[in-house]
Amino acid sequence: MPDLTVTTSIGLVAATAAGRRHADTLAAAWPHARLVEGDTVADALRSAWAGCDAVVAFLATGAVVRILAPLLGDKHSDPAVVVVDEAARHAVALLGGHAGGGNDLAEQVGALLDARPVITTATDAVGLPGLDTLGWPVQGAVAAVSRAILDGEPVQLIADADWPLPALPPNVQPPADTHGGADEDSAVGGYRLLVTDRVVPLDERTAVLRPPSLVAGVGASRGVPAEEVAELLHRVLAEAGLHPASLRCLASADVKADEAGIRSTADALGVPLVTWPATRLAAIDVPHPSEVVRAAVGTPSVAEAAALLGADGRAGDATLLVGKTATAMATVAVARHAPRGRLAVVGLGPGAPDLRTPRAVAELRRAAVVVGLDQYLDQVRDVFRPGTRVLSSGLGAEEARARAAVTEAAAGRAVALVGSGDAGVYAMASPALEYADERIDVVGVPGVTAALAAGALLGAPLGHDHAYVSLSDLHTPWEVIARRVTAAAEGDFVTVFYNPRSRARDWQLGKALGILAAHRSPDTPVGVVRNASRPGERVHLATVATLDPAVVDMYSVVVVGNSDTRLVAGRMVTPRGYRWRS
Secondary structure (H helix, E strand, O other): OOOHHHHOOEEEEEOOHHHHHHHHHHHHHOOOEEEOOOOOHHHHHHHHHHHOOEEEEEOOHHHHHHHHHHHOOOOOOOOEEEEEOOOOOEEEEEEOOOOOOHHHHHHHHHHHHOOEEEOOOHHHHHOOOOHHHOOOOEEEOHHHHHHHHHHOOOEEEEEOOOOOOOOOOOOEEOOOOOOOOOOOOOOOOOEEEEEOOEOOOOOOOEEEEOOOOEEEEEEEOOOOOHHHHHHHHHHHHHHOOEOHHHEEEEEEEHHHOOOHHHHHHHHHHOOOEEEEOHHHHHOOOOOOOOHHHHHHHOOOOOHHHHHHHOOOOOHHHEEEEEEEEEOOOEEEEEEEEOOOEEEEEEEOEOOOHHHOOHHHHHHHHHOOEEEEEHHHHHHHHHHOOOOOEEEEEOOOOHHHHHHHHHHHHHOOOEEEEEEOEOOOOOOOHHHHHHHOOOOEEEEEEOOOOHHHHHHHHHEEOOOOOEEEEEOOOOOOOHHHHHHHHHHHHHOOOEEEEEOOOOOOOOOHHHHHHHHHHOOOOOOOEEEEEEOOOOOOOEEEEEEOOOOOHHHOOOOEEEEEOOOOOEEEOOEEEOOOOOHHHO
């Protein structure tokens, strides 16, 4: 769901001075929010409903219900509405909780006004993914199937392919007697959740998720009418039994990027238009090449080749379902692109829940499988959705965790691989991405690093150039580490030591401090932070000459200042060098 506060217009409606003060707070924070006024509050609310994508009303819930009830249309087109009480104690997602983004808006209103978000959609209340929140079009008996999932009734999950769905509860399972495929004859009389791009019969117990599996390649003569492109595309899809809601994009040649008829068709479908150079298209093997087309645009195929290249140029995972079909001015071909697994490499931050990013939480709730170190997983188990499969292991099993995550993703699953701090800093991103191949879509989720958390507790030690060095010689020879520490010392970098000391490695920190001491004054500040943002947090200040390595362990980060770093009111400060200071 996009952030409504930055992507859409938000109408603010208030009846009292207190309500207007709260509205001013939102308007000051959100560039697209504005106070809507009218002859009466009811007129203002109706104007906001008609002219804005979302509404925040500082009114009684009953009044909002009475005013808006005659205006209600469809949840997919009505604005989201959040109601906030006079004292700003609660932000109630009244309308458009899922489809309109009202639940997310209530959360954001609550964060700004220190109000409690009130979310009443049933799936959110019990931590299950709503069928209309998965990012794909959903059709059919959505309410009935959602209710069956909530009530624990058996729901058959029937998919054409292994799409990376989020965790679903145990009562949602593939049928025992089939081998995949959205077979409309299976599970007669029971609840079904189909995942397919095919047109299938619907009934009062069947919901259909439309995966983004189809790409329509489009070629056209200059000036082709949009109506001709759209009519041909819909006819081709219908004759092939394919549903347009599963279109991932339209694709064509670069020379057609500004073709109004093609672009307006893509806009009407709500999908992007992706174009490719003629050289890329010409390299794709197609069943119906044309020398006439080659002479005109430099490639023997536009529609078929573009359909196979798709959105990301991976023709190897595509199957041409419909060869080129032409009218007087337009040509269309359709390819199905196989699903790829999804691997989110998630940085959890230094440990405190309020330093964990919203995106990290969203990815953990998006995953069907979560892989990580046992002590890190314990920090976030309350975030997982029911049905999430958790693969935990202990210290020293980093490579096994990376391989397990990649194996799960390569099998078509939605996987989150977690690490503390930022997953790309001395953590799991590097070993995992060494194994991940083109079968997997990778999403990186940055996190607050241990160095940043330590720096914030120490003051401002990282205010100028700084270097991170891990003192663990388990994977890097000490000679290499020493050479890097020497380079940081000679370059006068603030130096941050990760993995500084353990029971089995108790001499490296002393050696590293000795290297730095050859290039630093003995009174250069040194900060040690243990368990930054976690229980047992401790901050210790010393100097290069006085630091006792015994106060340091594997839960610590050591920050050694540069030649300009000093203590100011008990805080480490490395000057940035702004001229106004002189």
